[in-house]
Amino acid sequence: MSETGSEVINHISSPAVAAALLIFLGSYAVIISEKIHRTIVAIFGAALMIILGIFMGFYDQEKAIHAIDFNTIGLLIGMMIVVALSKNTGLFQYIAIWSAKLAKGNPWKIMLLFSIITAVFSAFLDNVTTVLLMVPMTLVICDHLKISPMPYLLVEIFMSNIGGTATLIGDPPNILIGSSAGLTFSDFLLNLGPIAIIIFLATIPLIKLIYGKKIKADEKNMASIMQLDEKESIQDPKLLKKSLFVLAIIILGFFFHGALGMEGATIAIFGAGLLLLLDNKNPEKALHEVEWTTIFFFVGLFTLVGGLEHVGVISWAATKMIELTHGSLAITSMVILWGGAFFSAFVDNIPFVATMIPLVHDMGTTFQNLNPIWWSLALGACLGGNGTLVGASANLVVAGLAEKSGYKIKFVEFMKMGMVIMIFSVAISTVYVWLRYL
Amino acid sequence: MWVKDYMKDCFNTISPEKTLSEAVKQMIEQKVNSLIVVDEDKKPIGLVTSHGMIKEVVPGYLKDDPTYAQFGAEGTLDKYAEMAKDKKVADFMYKEFHLLNDKDPMIEAASYLIEGERRTLPVVDETGKLVGVITRTCVKKALHNAIFKDSQIDPKECDCLEHTQ
Numbered sequence: 090m091s092e093t094g095s096e097v098i099n100h101i102s103s104p105a106v107a108a109a110l111l112i113f114l115g116s117y118a119v120i121i122s123e124k125i126h127r128t129i130v131a132i133f134g135a136a137l138m139i140i141l142g143i144f145m146g147f148y149d150q151e152k153a154i155h156a157i158d159f160n161t162i163g164l165l166i167g168m169m170i171v172v173a174l175s176k177n178t179g180l181f182q183y184i185a186i187w188s189a190k191l192a193k194g195n196p197w198k199i200m201l202l203f204s205i206i207t208a209v210f211s212a213f214l215d216n217v218t219t220v221l222l223m224v225p226m227t228l229v230i231c232d233h234l235k236i237s238p239m240p241y242l243l244v245e246i247f248m249s250n251i252g253g254t255a256t257l258i259g260d261p262p263n264i265l266i267g268s269s270a271g272l273t274f275s276d277f278l279l280n281l282g283p284i285a286i287i288i289f290l291a292t293i294p295l296i297k298l299i300y301g302k303k304i305k306a307d308e309k310n311m312a313s314i315m316q317l318d319e320k321e322s323i324q325d326p327k328l329l330k331k332s333l334f335v336l337a338i339i340i341l342g343f344f345f346h347g348a349l350g351m352e353g354a355t356i357a358i359f360g361a362g363l364l365l366l367l368d369n370k371n372p373e374k375a376l377h378e379v380e381w382t383t384i385f386f387f388v389g390l391f392t393l394v395g396g397l398e399h400v401g402v403i404s405w406a407a408t409k410m411i412e413l414t415h416g417s418l419a420i421t422s423m424v425i426l427w428g429g430a431f432f433s434a435f436v437d438n439i440p441f442v443a444t445m446i447p448l449v450h451d452m453g454t455t456f457q458n459l460n461p462i463w464w465s466l467a468l469g470a471c472l473g474g475n476g477t478l479v480g481a482s483a484n485l486v487v488a489g490l491a492e493k494s495g496y497k498i499k500f501v502e503f504m505k506m507g508m509v510i511m512i513f514s515v516a517i518s519t520v521y522v523w524l525r526y527l
Numbered sequence: 528m529w530v531k532d533y534m535k536d537c538f539n540t541i542s543p544e545k546t547l548s549e550a551v552k553q554m555i556e557q558k559v560n561s562l563i564v565v566d567e568d569k570k571p572i573g574l575v576t577s578h579g580m581i582k583e584v585v586p587g588y589l590k591d592d593p594t595y596a597q598f599g600a601e602g603t604l605d606k607y608a609e610m611a612k613d614k615k616v617a618d619f620m621y622k623e624f625h626l627l628n629d630k631d632p633m634i635e636a637a638s639y640l641i642e643g644e645r646r647t648l649p650v651v652d653e654t655g656k657l658v659g660v661i662t663r664t665c666v667k668k669a670l671h672n673a674i675f676k677d678s679q680i681d682p683k684e685c686d687c688l689e690h691t692q
Binding site for chain 2: 177179182186224225226228229232233235313317321322324490492493494495
């Protein structure tokens with residue numbers, strides 16, 4: 090990817106650079122403004138980039154198709170199909186009720202266990218799915234305890250973003266980075282897993298300090314949790330067994346995909362195909378539940394960034410950034426970690442990471458080892474999601490679901506807590522990156 | 528067969544300014560499942576139905592996935608009813624409905640009654656004023672008369688137990 094950028098830079102005219110930048114920054118601005126759906130902007134901007142690229146000689150359809158990371162697309166679609174089939178089996182409800190009973194209805198213990206469940210599931214499924222399954226259960230449990238679900242909802246958002254940081258498949262920025270940098274599932278687990286666990290463990294006392302005293306329930310209401318029967322939640326025991334079997338195969342496959350010489354998409358699509366085969370029903374519904382708007386957003390974004398790369402802007406920006414950091418790997422990593430976190434707090438982290446990836450590749454000419462930068466990018470983009478309510482899709486999904494159930498999460502209220510959690514976790518990451526990689 | 532021959536001339540109306548709790552009370556007292564919302568000029572502007580009111584009370588997360596409701600806490604309905612009770616009729620009434628004219632054919636009434644959850648359609652005269660309603664019972668009577676040509680029933684034989692305007 091990186092070579093093409095520097096190759097073409099010499100014979101590209103400055104109007105071409107201006108045109109490509111205009112389309113890219115224009116699309117970015119409209120995406121940030123949220124006036125038009127981000128997927129519409131990405132599709133339209135991508136097509137415009139190709140058309141202008143043909144007229145001005147820097148881009149065409151063939152190059153655009155090469156710019157699309159089909160491994161990311163395949164991985165996302167595969168996991169979405171598996172999730173679509175397995176989410177309605179009642180597994181989540183079972184685990185949530187089981188854990189609430191394990192906590193004997195104690196509100197703080199429930200918060201702790203729900204935090205663990207949210208973080209672990211966010212690491213292996215996407216964050217949006219995890220919170221979509223956790224929020225209703227949280228509202229039900231809080232109704233039993235007759236307490237406000239608000240602290241729980243906020244904590245689940247924080248934990249889903251922290252948990253999502255841990256693995257290759259936990260959060261879209263990681264999928265993008267892993268796919269492009271050739272980092273495996275095990276690489277992510279070994280490098281980001283420990284720091285995600287450290288952040289999780291360090292955040293728990295902070296949350297206890299903030300919410301511990303506020304969540305109190307009566308003995309009588311705690312007892313009503315013990316009346317719930319988690320077994321009632323299992324809707325389809327056969328499908329549940331098949332789903333668990335396939336999920337186990339997928340996770341096992343991810344552990345060894347580097348060694349097996351398989352890309353993540355191969356594993357995820359195999360899992361999707363296997364579960365569809367075992368379920369053996371009309372695949373229409375499962376395929377319908379794939380979030381095609383997200384998939385098309387990725388396709389459009391890859392095409393847009395590809396145009397910018399071919400016109401030479403990305404390698405120019407990479408050179409500038411290295412100039413500014415005086416070629417220091419440590420400073421570059423820190424700028425990407427902190428800059429990435431604050432940027433991702435206010436703007437969708439997916440376009441940010443998609444733009445940064447070719448830029449980081451271009452830095453390969455200066456730095457022998459890009460890994461510290463990759464891990465800094467992943468940590469900044471994922472943990473930055475906690476900064477504000479718009480920082481990650483999962484945050485908005487929780488807020489949407491809460492609002493239509495009678496609880497409004499306010500932007501500023503969220504930010505007060507979110508920024509604390511974000512800065513706290515990025516500070517811990519700084520120490521981690523510094524000690525381990527620099 | 529025309530709407531004017533089969534429509535019910537008795538119907539129950541409510542003002543858009545009323546609240547959900549007032550609507551529930553009126554529907555219980557008048558033993559009906561729907562009310563026509565009319566403005567000051569007696570022109571229909573919306574429909575309030577039991578279905579619509581229940582939808583207003585059930586929280587979003589249970590609407591999305593009712594399976595969670597099996598674990599619902601005692602008192603959950605009370606809690607959400609309390610939150611919904613002061614909502615204005617204008618805010619939860621169905622605003623989209625097919626408006627029948629008393630000169631319309633019965634097939635038009637029949638076609639729109641099978642759409643969605645609407646069980647009552649308002650009928651207006653040429654000035655736009657509400658003059659009656661078509662319910663599924665009205666269409667049932669039309670269906671009877673369409674099949675049994677030699678034992679016609681009088682569609683206007685009022686079966687309204689409830690009647691207020």
